[in-house]
Amino acid sequence: MNPVTTTFRQLEARASDRDKRAIEQRLDAFRARMPDSAARLLVQPQQSLQPTDLIIPEIPAEALSASTLQTALLAHGSLIVRGLFQPDALAPLLPVIDHVLASCNDFKAGRPPENRTYFDPPENLVEILPRGERELGNTRSFHRESGSAMCIEAPSVAECLLELYESRGLKSLLTHYFGQPACLSAKKWVLRRSRLPVAEAGWHQDGAFMGTDINSVNLWLPLNSCGGSTGSPGLDVLPQRLATIVSAEGAQFDWSVSTAQVTRDRGETAITSPQFNAGDAYFFDHFLLHRTQFGKHFHTPRYAIETWFFAADRFPKNQIPLAW
Numbered sequence: 001m002n003p004v005t006t007t008f009r010q011l012e013a014r015a016s017d018r019d020k021r022a023i024e025q026r027l028d029a030f031r032a033r034m035p036d037s038a039a040r041l042l043v044q045p046q047q048s049l050q051p052t053d054l055i056i057p058e059i060p061a062e063a064l065s066a067s068t069l070q071t072a073l074l075a076h077g078s079l080i081v082r083g084l085f086q087p088d089a090l091a092p093l094l095p096v097i098d099h100v101l102a103s104c105n106d107f108k109a110g111r112p113p114e115n116r117t118y119f120d121p122p123e124n125l126v127e128i129l130p131r132g133e134r135e136l137g138n139t140r141s142f143h144r145e146s147g148s149a150m151c152i153e154a155p156s157v158a159e160c161l162l163e164l165y166e167s168r169g170l171k172s173l174l175t176h177y178f179g180q181p182a183c184l185s186a187k188k189w190v191l192r193r194s195r196l197p198v199a200e201a202g203w204h205q206d207g208a209f210m211g212t213d214i215n216s217v218n219l220w221l222p223l224n225s226c227g228g229s230t231g232s233p234g235l236d237v238l239p240q241r242l243a244t245i246v247s248a249e250g251a252q253f254d255w256s257v258s259t260a261q262v263t264r265d266r267g268e269t270a271i272t273s274p275q276f277n278a279g280d281a282y283f284f285d286h287f288l289l290h291r292t293q294f295g296k297h298f299h300t301p302r303y304a305i306e307t308w309f310f311a312a313d314r315f316p317k318n319q320i321p322l323a324w
Contacts, residue, residue: 008092008160016116019155024122027152029323030183031128036313037213042178043074043243043287045212054270056080056239061168066176069217069283077241078284084168085279090223094303097191097223100154104144121153125186128320139187147195151305152186152322161305162324170219171324178215178311186320188218188308194301198233198294206308207286208245210319215311220282223303228275232300233293235282236273242287 057072058080072079096118103119106112113119129135143149151158165171174182188206206218220235227234273293276282284290308319315321 008089008096011092011096011156011160012115012117014117014156014160016120016156019159020120020122022159023152023155023322024124026184026322026324027122027124027128027186027320030315030321031124033321035214035315035317039215039311039313040179041213041314042070042215042311043285045244052076052241054239054272056237056272056274058082064173066173069173069177073217073241073283073285075241076239077288078237078239078282080274080276081281081283082277083279084281085164085221087278089164090221090278093223093305096157097149097193097303100149100157100191101147101193104140104149104153108140108144117156118154120155122155125152125320128186130318143190146192147301148190148192150186151189151191151307154191157191158189161307165219165307174217174309177217181312182217182309182324183312183315183321184324185308185310185316186322188306188319190306192302192304192306194233194292194298194303196298196301197296198292198298200294201292203236203238203289203291205242205245205287205289210286210308210316212245212286213314214286214316215314216286216316217309218284218286218288219305219307219309220284221305221307222276222278222280222282223305224278224300226276226302226304227273227293230275230300231298232302233295233298234273234276234302236271236291236293238270238289239272240270240289242289244287246289 052075055076056078057076059068060082061084064081064084069079099115099118103113107119126132126136139150151161171182224232226232310316310321
């Protein structure tokens with residue numbers, strides 16, 4: 001059996017104390033570090049952009065490189081890489097996410113987690129968060145309501161994921177893309193299991209709350225088939241290179257964008273809803289306008305992992321960076 005395939009099947013055999021210390025050290029590495037406002041931005045806010053076809057480029061895994069990623073993101077805002085991960089390597093992650101979410105609920109209810117593999121938060125997280133316990137509590141509540149959890153709350157899961165990412169060359173890829181080492185975000189590294197029925201979610205750009213003076217790449221990784229006719233919700237996307245934050249006029253939140261505005265400015269036909277298979281990777285940055293698909297016709301939860309990476313000199317401090 002492929003060693004990568006066994007990674008999550010042997011998760012409970014890992015030394016959880018060692019994994020927890022590793023995550024704490026990753027957080028400490030950026031505790032006092034501040035972004036460099038003089039460092040080059042890959043996408044200049046407000047820059048003049050040439051019109052491009054409203055498409056999401058797609059490539060096979062073997063064609064992925066720093067240059068193909070850069071070309072796609074700079075021209076179209078996102079890139080689908082088909083088959084970047086083998087489905088059998090990801091299949092054990094579905095019950096892992098179930099266990100993590102159950103452990104988070106147990107903690108909220110005052111019950112000690114049955115297994116520290118699935119909930120053993122780093123001790124220094126609350127010290128690093130600007131508003132301490134209050135911010136941590138609010139973040140956990142937000143995730144519980146949306147069927148998700150911060151990955152670093154389960155350090156052994158987080159360390160396994162980093163090993164999996166590195167086995168597929170992502171650490172080297174992102175180092176070349178950014179021109180320096182990549183870091184991750186504690187608050188935006190998320191394990192997801194969609195709730196059914198799927199409620200309407202707002203269109204948004206993550207830069208609306210992370211800031212635009214950053215260099216970012218998000219790896220959105222579905223663990224089961226979703227979107228299209230699969231019965232599991234995927235993403236609605238405006239496949240266009242944006243270099244500014246779209247107005248929140250008429251939206252529910254100040255960081256979101258109303259559907260009426262998206263369709264008024266660009267037309268309903270501009271919106272695309274790609275179908276994903278388990279192991280496909282969707283890369284985009286903080287300017288991509290997107291939302292979770294919603295509707296009563298979805299009957300299967302979507303499992304996914306969202307991992308935001310940043311350049312080590314251009315990161316959003318408010319999203320709590322950690323070293324890779």
